[in-house]
Amino acid sequence: MGGRLGAVSTPDGEHDGAPAHPARAVVDLGAVAGNVAALRGAAPTAEVMAVVKADAYGHGLLPVARTAVAAGATWLGVAQLDEALVLRAGLPGPRILTWLYAPGAPLHLALTADLDLSASAPWAVGEVAAAARATGRTARVHLKVDTGMGRGGARPEAFGDLVDAARRAEAEGTVEVVGIWSHLACADEVDSPVTAAQTEVFAAAVATAEAAGLRPQVRHLAASSGTLFHPATHFDLVRPGIAVYGLSPAPEVAGAEALGLRPAMRLEARLTLVKPAPAGTPVSYGHTESTSADTHLGVVPLGYGDGIPRAASSVGPVQVAGRRLRVTGRVCMDQVVLDLGPDGGAEGDVAVLFGDGRAGEPTADDWARVCGTISYEIVTRLGARVPRHYLPGEHA
Numbered sequence: 001m002g003g004r005l006g007a008v009s010t011p012d013g014e015h016d017g018a019p020a021h022p023a024r025a026v027v028d029l030g031a032v033a034g035n036v037a038a039l040r041g042a043a044p045t046a047e048v049m050a051v052v053k054a055d056a057y058g059h060g061l062l063p064v065a066r067t068a069v070a071a072g073a074t075w076l077g078v079a080q081l082d083e084a085l086v087l088r089a090g091l092p093g094p095r096i097l098t099w100l101y102a103p104g105a106p107l108h109l110a111l112t113a114d115l116d117l118s119a120s121a122p123w124a125v126g127e128v129a130a131a132a133r134a135t136g137r138t139a140r141v142h143l144k145v146d147t148g149m150g151r152g153g154a155r156p157e158a159f160g161d162l163v164d165a166a167r168r169a170e171a172e173g174t175v176e177v178v179g180i181w182s183h184l185a186c187a188d189e190v191d192s193p194v195t196a197a198q199t200e201v202f203a204a205a206v207a208t209a210e211a212a213g214l215r216p217q218v219r220h221l222a223a224s225s226g227t228l229f230h231p232a233t234h235f236d237l238v239r240p241g242i243a244v245y246g247l248s249p250a251p252e253v254a255g256a257e258a259l260g261l262r263p264a265m266r267l268e269a270r271l272t273l274v275k276p277a278p279a280g281t282p283v284s285y286g287h288t289e290s291t292s293a294d295t296h297l298g299v300v301p302l303g304y305g306d307g308i309p310r311a312a313s314s315v316g317p318v319q320v321a322g323r324r325l326r327v328t329g330r331v332c333m334d335q336v337v338l339d340l341g342p343d344g345g346a347e348g349d350v351a352v353l354f355g356d357g358r359a360g361e362p363t364a365d366d367w368a369r370v371c372g373t374i375s376y377e378i379v380t381r382l383g384a385r386v387p388r389h390y391l392p393g394e395h396a
């Protein structure tokens with residue numbers, strides 16, 4: 001760091017060596033590496049694509065991606081083209097698939113960055129082929145079939161047209177179809193008949209493509225739930241996201257620990273103020289809650305501006321000095337208040353909103369349950385304002 005000319009900010013929010021931000025998300029890359037190893041074990045006949053979209057579900061794109069690759073993921077997946085370009089700039093080696101773009105997107109950048117592209121419709125094959133002509137490169141394409149998700153992919157009755165478009169592009173040398181893929185809608189409901197039905201439609205689509213002369217190297221269908229709960233969906237490649245971060249895709253079916261996963265993110269903040277408050281003191285906006293006895297109030301410097309759901313008002317669990325508390329009153333933009341009890345606490349004490357649970361602290365699943373959402377949303381919405389602090393993994 002260069003002298004004393006001004007505050008120098010590091011990725012984990014330090015200025016001149018001291019944290020300027022009183023909260024941080026600690027991301028344990030050792031946990032990420034262990035989770036990738038567990039997923040490889042769960043799908044031993046398939047390769048693993050670590051899905052690192054949305055800034056690696058809030059955990060930080062490049063540190064997580066590098067760790068996942070070092071731990072044996074041979075592919076990386078992101079939704080958006082710009083995420084894929086950032087990823088490639090930081091990681092020259094692994095295969096990277098990206099799947100969401102609108103007509104007119106700068107697909108030539110994808111090809112010069114050596115990315116794999118998805119195509120769900122003939123127009124997309126046409127644009128990929130045009131980008132290939134413009135760059136002089138052959139595009140690697142994964143044809144997507146909608147086997148029942150009702151979202152991306154060509155519907156089965158339209159898949160033949162997509163295959164025909166791809167065949168023509170292969171014949172002119174602009175495109176190579178390297179993958180056939182789809183996405184499961186109900187794999188987290190382990191007894192749902194939808195997964196087997198989607199798997200059948202998928203196998204039929206693969207057969208259609210092969211009968212037309214396509215020779216895809218990878219067929220892929222399973223995200224975390226498919227990887228962990230449905231071996232028949234593994235095919236050549238699995239695409240886990242949430243499980244890479246150590247969270248269960250279906251906590252009511254099996255918790256993280258039972259799946260051999262460890263939550264990688266711990267969200268903590270230092271109390272910025274502690275003060276006594278008599279019984280009957282109203283707390284936070286709207287006075288929705290008042291203290292029930294003489295107590296101490298503590299201010300936690302995290303709020304909905306940092307991604308803490310406002311739905312956590314009066315219910316969000318927080319651990320301070322080994323004691324389980326909950327948010328008192330409404331979640332504000334930058335702060336929440338805790339009723340610390342008669343014994344209080346001190347400014348600077350660490351409040352843990354969620355972690356891996358091994359020290360009795362709440363988990364992202366606990367937050368999801370009380371907020372009526374899923375752990376995916378709890379970690380992914382964590383704001384860019386919160387510094388990420390990385391614990392090295394053995395592979396990092």
Ligand SMILES: *Cc1c(COP(=O)(O)O)cnc(C)c1O
Pocket residue numbers: 051053183222223224225239240241242243249
């Ligand atoms: C997000 C996503 C995944 C990963 O899903 P998880 O449930 O987090 O494992 C896999 N495939 C596609 C197409 C996705 O959009």
